[in-house]
Amino acid sequence: SALPAEKRIREVMQQAYNQFKSSSGGANASYIPYLANVDPELYGIAICTADGKVLELGDTKYEFGIESISKVFVLALAMQQRGAKAVEDSIGVNATGMPFNSVMAVELDPQRAVNPLVNAGAMATNSFIRAPNSAAKWTMIDDMMAKFAGRRLSVIQQLYASETATNLHNRAIAWLLYSYGRFYDDVSESVDLYTRACSYGSSTRDLAIMAGTLANSGVNPVSREKVIDAVLCPRILATMLTEGLYDNTGSWVYHTGLPAKSGVGGGMIVVAPGRMAIAVFAPPLDKSGNSVKAQKTLQYIIDELKLNLLAPQ
Ligand code: GLN
Numbered sequence: 085s086a087l088p089a090e091k092r093i094r095e096v097m098q099q100a101y102n103q104f105k106s107s108s109g110g111a112n113a114s115y116i117p118y119l120a121n122v123d124p125e126l127y128g129i130a131i132c133t134a135d136g137k138v139l140e141l142g143d144t145k146y147e148f149g150i151e152s153i154s155k156v157f158v159l160a161l162a163m164q165q166r167g168a169k170a171v172e173d174s175i176g177v178n179a180t181g182m183p184f185n186s187v188m189a190v191e192l193d194p195q196r197a198v199n200p201l202v203n204a205g206a207m208a209t210n211s212f213i214r215a216p217n218s219a220a221k222w223t224m225i226d227d228m229m230a231k232f233a234g235r236r237l238s239v240i241q242q243l244y245a246s247e248t249a250t251n252l253h254n255r256a257i258a259w260l261l262y263s264y265g266r267f268y269d270d271v272s273e274s275v276d277l278y279t280r281a282c283s284y285g286s287s288t289r290d291l292a293i294m295a296g297t298l299a300n301s302g303v304n305p306v307s308r309e310k311v312i313d314a315v316l317c318p319r320i321l322a323t324m325l326t327e328g329l330y331d332n333t334g335s336w337v338y339h340t341g342l343p344a345k346s347g348v349g350g351g352m353i354v355v356a357p358g359r360m361a362i363a364v365f366a367p368p369l370d371k372s373g374n375s376v377k378a379q380k381t382l383q384y385i386i387d388e389l390k391l392n393l394l395a396p397q
Contacts, residue, residue: 087135087360088389088390093133093139093360093389096385096389097139097141097385100384100385100388101129101141101142104377104380104381104384107376107377107380109370109377110368110375110377111124112369113348113349113367116149116246116250117246118149118240118243118246118247119243119246119348119349122148122149122349122350124366124367124368126143126365127142127365127377128141128143128145128146128289128364129141129142129362130144130288130289130291130292130363131292131360132296132299132306132360132361132363133296133305133360134300134305134358134359134360136296136305138289138292138296140288140289143365144287144288144289144365145288145289146287146365147240147285147286148285148286148287148349148350149240149243149282149284149347150237150285150286150291150347150351151348151351152206152348152373153286153345153346153347153351154281154284154347155201155205155209155345156201156323156353157229157232157294158206158225158228158278159171159200159206159209159320159323160228160232160312160316160320162200162209162210162212163312163316163319164312164316165213166212166213166214168319170212171200171212171319174208174212174266175197175198175199175200175208176193176195176196176197176198176199176205177197177199177322177323177326178193178197178199178326179199179333180192180198180199181331182202182331183330183372184202184203184330184348184373185202185203185253185254186204187204187256187257187260190204190257190260190261196266197266199326199327200323200327201323201345202327202330203254203257204257204258204261207261207267207274207278208261208267208268210278210281211258211269211270211271211274212268212269213225221269222277222280225277225281228311229281229284229294231304231309231311232304234293234304234306234307234309235290237286237290238284238285239283239284239285240283240285243285244280244283247279251275251279254275254278255271255272255275258271258275259271282347286351288351288363288364289363290363291351291353291365292353292363293305293361294361295363296361297311298317298320298355298357298361299355299356299357299359299361300358301314301358302316321355321357322343324343324344325337325342325343328344328345328346329345329346329372329374329379330372330373330374331372332370332374339383340354340383340386340391341394341395342354342356342386342393343355346373346378348369348373350366350375350378351363351364351365351375351378352365352374352375352378352379352382354382356386356391356393359391362386364378364382365378366378366381
């Protein structure tokens with residue numbers, strides 16, 4: 085159905101903001117020291133429509149750790165380079181129903197297939213990108229992120245250092261996949277690239293535009309640049325629909341009927357294909373690692389604007 089009027093979108097954003105601004109619940113991620121120290125009161129909402137309008141409310145310029153939301157865009161790069169079929173066969177696309185850093189998720193399937201949006205699958209996806217060396221691969225990732233955002237993003241060096249010092253569990257997962265023949269490049273280098281991509285600083289506005297590119301069939305709605313092939317977008321969104329909020333994805337889709345992705349930095353994106361993308365930032369997380377306030381805010385906006393894809397269009 086048609087895009088709601090801009091005035092209506094602004095009104096609903098403001099209502100959500102007023103309603104949830106001082107709602108409490110959840111706690112900052114504590115396992116990455118940098119994230120534990122981010123101001124938990126920060127709150128931003130940004131909407132990017134498929135026709136390129138960006139509407140913002142609150143702390144939408146503040147740059148925070150993109151974390152697992154980066155998995156979506158690294159997946160886009162892998163798919164663009166290797167094809168959607170190769171990603172399905174070599175990584176996996178089914179839901180794990182398990183926490184984002186689960187080792188069991190790897191052990192579950194005899195084929196060791198893991199969704200690209202959990203840590204295991206995301207690191208495998210990173211390893212699946214072909215490049216002459218690690219520096220060249222980073223340039224490819226950096227260029228892809230820049231096209232999605234319409235500006236060059238930079239890594240928060242303090243966050244990158246903080247994650248590198250504490251990512252032993254992720255290294256173990258990567259080696260486990262490697263032992264099963266489900267890892268496709270140097271393990272240490274791939275884990276490092278994954279960790280670095282999680283450490284990008286992005287604002288709520290950036291995330292809305294990046295997700296807006298997925299809502300607009302792979303064309304950045306603001307810069308008008310073609311970023312990825314249109315045929316890949318439904319496939320990327322499918323992984324968000326099955327795994328975007330990890331072991332809470334079922335509840336999320338039950339209530340909203342839309343593909344989403346969270347990050348432990350407190351960011352979250354939602355894509356309403358052909359219509360708009362919404363990004364929210366609020367650091368305190370639930371036990372699955374998803375922003376509490378972002379989920380509430382997004383559910384409210386999705387209901388009010390009638391964006392649920394599973395309802396008659
Ligand atoms: N860098 C984080 C990790 O690997 C990302 C996790 C997340 O955002 N869910 O643990």
